[in-house]
Amino acid sequence: MHFRDRSENIDKSEYDEMASLKVKSSDLILFTTQLSIMLDSGVVLTDAIEVIAEQSKPGNFRDIIEDIAESIKAGESFSNALGKYPKVFNSMFISMVKASEASGQMPEMLTILSGYINDDDETKKKIKGAMIYPVVMMASSIAATGSLMFFVLPRFTKIYEAKGATLPKLTAMLVSISQFLGDRTAMGITLTILTAIFVGFYFWRQTANGRMVLDWIKLHIPIFRTMFIDAVLTRNMRIMATMVNTGVSILDAIEVMKTSCDNYYFDKLWSEADHKIRDGYQLSESIVLAPYSNLVAPGIIQMLKAGEKSGKLGDVAAKISIFYEKKLAASIKTATAMIEPIMIIVMGSVIGTIAIALLLPVFKISSVMRG
Numbered sequence: 001m002h003f004r005d006r007s008e009n010i011d012k013s014e015y016d017e018m019a020s021l022k023v024k025s026s027d028l029i030l031f032t033t034q035l036s037i038m039l040d041s042g043v044v045l046t047d048a049i050e051v052i053a054e055q056s057k058p059g060n061f062r063d064i065i066e067d068i069a070e071s072i073k074a075g076e077s078f079s080n081a082l083g084k085y086p087k088v089f090n091s092m093f094i095s096m097v098k099a100s101e102a103s104g105q106m107p108e109m110l111t112i113l114s115g116y117i118n119d120d121d122e123t124k125k126k127i128k129g130a131m132i133y134p135v136v137m138m139a140s141s142i143a144a145t146g147s148l149m150f151f152v153l154p155r156f157t158k159i160y161e162a163k164g165a166t167l168p169k170l171t172a173m174l175v176s177i178s179q180f181l182g183d184r185t186a187m188g189i190t191l192t193i194l195t196a197i198f199v200g201f202y203f204w205r206q207t208a209n210g211r212m213v214l215d216w217i218k219l220h221i222p223i224f225r226t227m228f229i230d231a232v233l234t235r236n237m238r239i240m241a242t243m244v245n246t247g248v249s250i251l252d253a254i255e256v257m258k259t260s261c262d263n264y265y266f267d268k269l270w271s272e273a274d275h276k277i278r279d280g281y282q283l284s285e286s287i288v289l290a291p292y293s294n295l296v297a298p299g300i301i302q303m304l305k306a307g308e309k310s311g312k313l314g315d316v317a318a319k320i321s322i323f324y325e326k327k328l329a330a331s332i333k334t335a336t337a338m339i340e341p342i343m344i345i346v347m348g349s350v351i352g353t354i355a356i357a358l359l360l361p362v363f364k365i366s367s368v369m370r371g
């Protein structure tokens with residue numbers, strides 16, 4: 001659909017619906033890259049956006065691009081038109097576009113933005129890849145356990161019941177669990193309770209206390225701690241490098257960093273650093289004085305201090321982001337390597353216990369059958 005074609009007077013509810021739309025990062029990367037190339041070739045902004053819209057597949061993103069083109073034609077700036085869609089174009093994207101409008105270097109800025117979005121997307125994929133492994137292992141464990149509990153164990157139970165024999169204690173315990181899981185009433189009550197707990201947890205994690213507790217756990221889990229910290233700092237330093245090198249102020253960069261770190265403690269760190277900078281402190285000094293400054297390694301703070309003194313803060317931040325990106329890759333590899341034996345031990349223990357419970361009756365099966 002084309003939002004502008006339907007009516008010149010779009011009501012607030014429709015704009016709210018449009019503003020909540022999300023798109024794939026691959027679509028955003030393609031749009032930014034294409035727009036950069038076309039503007040660099042001398043194509044007018046509105047014409048470039050309309051051409052990109054025509055080439056795009058029908059869907060949410062095409063609708064958004066078309067609406068942006070119409071907004072610009074109506075006299076709005078490009079950055080204001082993008083601001084209607086905060087779920088698609090984040091504060092960093094809009095801030096950098098606004099800076100490029102003032103400097104007249106939009107093609108260059110969009111090229112830098114495209115590179116940032118692509119790098120950030122690759123980082124997210126690496127982290128998701130590390131998290132998928134334990135989930136797959138756990139799912140396999142549950143499937144194997146379920147097969148043994150619901151298909152194999154009941155057959156042994158029927159044999160023993162038919163002969164009036166007593167099951168070994170471990171086997172009897174697993175049979176009780178299997179019967180409980182097969183009881184619709186009991187499972188219905190259990191699932192209702194679990195659903196209530198899940199819903200309560202979902203809303204609790206949205207609160208300040210919930211976020212604080214969960215983010216504290218993230219930063220203190222032995223295996224994942226380093227990975228979470230490296231992921232946040234990779235993104236923070238990448239944002240700082242991208243924005244400072246393109247002429248955006250350090251305060252605007254920190255504002256974007258706060259919204260992108262998605263962690264209560266890093267948020268507090270950068271919020272306090274922001275206040276200290278406004279009070280006249282340098283960035284490196286602000287980090288040291290801020291709460292939770294231990295999240296940033298002393299060596300990194302020294303590098304930022306050197307960047308401030310030399311006037312090359314953006315370049316230093318870029319080098320730090322590259323360093324942390326490599327460190328993150330190593331952290332993910334380490335986490336995956338450590339998860340594998342742990343999951344094998346857990347799976348082996350669960351399935352092994354069930355296997356033993358199944359084998360115990362087998363040791364007596366001959367006497368039971370003779371009985």
